[in-house]
Amino acid sequence: MTVLQWTATLVGLSFALYIGIAIWSRARSTSEFYVAGKGVHPLANGMATAADWMSAASFISMAGIISFLGYDGSVYLMGWTGGYVLLALLLAPYLRKFGAFTVPDFVGERYYSQTARVVAVICAIFVSFTYVAGQMRGVGIVFSRFLEIDIALGVVIGMGIVFFYAVLGGMKGITYTQVAQYCVLIFAYTVPAIFLSMLITGIPIPQIGLGAAEQETGTFLLDRLNGLHEELGFAAYTDGTKSMLDVLAITAALMVGTAGLPHVIIRFYTVPRVRDARISVGWALVFIALLYTAAPAVAVFARTNLLNTVTDAPYAEMPDWFTKWEATGLISFEDHNGDGLIQYVGADAVDGTGQPVRNELTIDRDIMVLANPEIARLPNWVVGLVAAGGLAAALSTAAGLLLVLSAAISHDLLKRNWRPDISEKGELIAARVSAGVAVIVAGYLGINPPGFVAEVVAFAFGLAAASFFPVIILGIFSKRLNREGAIAGMLSGITLTAAYIVYFKFVNPAANVAENWWFGISPEGIGALGMTVNFAVAGIVSRFTPVPAGKEGRDPAEVRELVERIRVPRGSGEAHEVSG
Template structure:
């Protein structure tokens, strides 16, 4: 059976599984739609959390950005994994003890204010749509390559699948679908990683392969990659180019942004007890670690294989077919600048921006580009989001492995997209309608509103997937910065500080969110005349500015709280109950 047929088979079977689970677990009440009835087993919830957490950014894009950025991309590993530990230990048990459906629900009750609830919904929607744009882009990339459809059509197919099981099953359907998606995605990630690890080093454990000898060179994978890249004019793979301040800021923004992500937090509302929230957090960390300890090895070996199989090859005779396949959908581009018929991979920008294909074929067989500068020796452009997906092809693995990776990439993107879309719909139907503007809304009407909001959210997410503001991991990093600057401080202060009032929380969230959006808008999208690296505040990039936004949020919140009315006694008692088990005495908070 051909690779294409295997891909259709694997993806089709996985879709049938997801839809079957959605039908079996159809939500019949708002509690099942929002929190899966609150009865999910900790191990199952751990798997679902891992699938929710390991999005297209983790599966598709993280290894790709590490492959090309090397040491500088370690911020993703440290920030995302450290942030999950922070969430599991610092916030999850207390939020589960509070016992509400959504993050705005907690903030609205804790800060005794409909305005706080509405501001929290605003923050949640902005963060979630920024995040989901990356997921839908990932879906489009996978479909376009492996199912031979345009990227835009791939996004539309993904929207249709998510629509079915998210709108029908709600959190109940999503939870059990994500258990299946985790099994698919982790198997799809580990199998090619083990294959490639054995081929490159003979060691079947990818995390150990980084330090193992690559072939018979006498050098480890990292040493060989360092030498190969420096010979081509690139910086050494194991040396960073970012400043220490920027590395610290990005890592912190990713870490605290993780702890403020609403679609991950809501997973801890789906278990029966507080102790189950802790247990499911532990299981999720185990499941997440399987991918995150493997990703650095996948990245390094993918970059090494790419250079050694592509650089210097004659395009017409020797260049692997996978290069031409990805070139066909615009995610690889080559311009024969020196007219020698061979691909030259070197330091420097191959094109001005993304490749702009003219639709014509050049003398060497390449698709002619109209924006290739002559000052750079580099002739090939590679979209970072394709490295994990192309890895099996680069290493000439069997067709069934390529098909498996396609199914895994789709599972990773769809699992997180569904979780994000659900928290958006729950916030609109539960927090805006039921708890704010239409308190008399019946449960049936609320459930219908939730499903309607999910439909609208899917349509908007699809538009963002077709018009993404960057590659997957980059878009997701911006979402984490927005979460760090807006929701995280309000949640932490709501749990650990009895004296934080509604005015402080509201102004803190608005100031942190506004500052971060304006900063990202200026340096990513050219607002207010744009600016370069020399204009960055404290030398911090847009990906790390969420850390400054968080500090601003805290400062404004405490400043406003000092000059406004104190917190009512009933709310102080609420914080006491959240923080301390019954009979344990007074809490040591202030």
């Protein structure tokens, strides 16, 4: 079978599985739609959480960005992994103890303010749409190459699949679909990694193969890659070019962004007890580690294979995979010197006389994982499997994000603000309509994305870090923080972060260089500064405004008691339920 036939078969079977699960587990109540009836087993929830979190950025883009940036790309690996540890220690059990449906629900109840709830809803919508843009772009990339269709049409197909199982099944359907998607994506990621490790180093474990020697040359793989890089005018693969402050800022933004992402936090509302939330996080870390420990190895294998394949190769003799990716626009070749050979070089490349050499090959880093099996000439079924895995990763996270958007509109705005007397059936209809509208907007963003997948997702994490993390962590551990402080903190944090990103990425992209950044912090890391501003503003405003008093939603005395109950989870008892 050809690559196209294998891809169509494996993708078709996986989509049929997802739709079948959605029909079997469709939601029949708002509780099932929002939080799967709070009856998901911790093991299943851990697997679903891993799939929800390991998005297209993890599957498609993370190894790609590491393969291009080398050491500098490790910030994504450290930040996203460390964020889950932070989530396990500081947030998951306490939020499950609270027992609400959504993050804006927590903010509104904890800060006894409908205004705070609305601000949280706006932040959730902003963060989620930024994040979902990266997922839909990933869907389009996979479809455009492996099913040989236009990227826009690929996004539309992905929209249709997500719409079906997200709108029909809600969180209940999404949870069990994500369990299946995790199985697909982890199998699709590790199988080619094992193949590549065997081919290059003779060792079947990629994590060990990364530090081993090449079979052909006997040279350690990283040493050889460093040599290739320097010969071609690139920086040494294992050397970093970012400032230490920027590395710390990006890592911090990704870490606290992980702990503040609403589609991840909501997963811990789906288990029966507080203890189950902790167990879920533990399982999620195990499942995530299977992919994240393999990612650096996949990045190195991909980079090595690419350099060996394209360096000084005749363009006319490039294999079929090159032509197919070229048709998508994600690889382009321009023969500057007219010799017909591909010169893939870095900015510092020079010829034998010391004259600069122009690069002739442009490669979108998002294709590295997807193209890797073809570059290494692995069996066609492996190529099709990777395509199915990439779609599973993108669609699983997209579904979780769409549910956050749906819940924010139908539950937090409609039920909690505009129509408190709405029936459960009416709220469920509103939730499904909201999800449908969100799918359409997400599709548009996937067709017109603001950057490559990992970059877009990094922006979403930065926005989450600057908006949600401070008010959630202070809401759990500080009785003094009041509604004025929470609102001012969220608005200041997300405004600063969003304005910085928009200016450097859209208003004046020519100025997006280290010399113009504040304190040398890139747009990918500005969320750390936004978070710091959020903490500072929230604390200062709370100190200069009255101690919580009066009523708006909840009596502040009751809020202080609520904080005490959340902060000290007693054993594995049932979660406290907020009043509706």
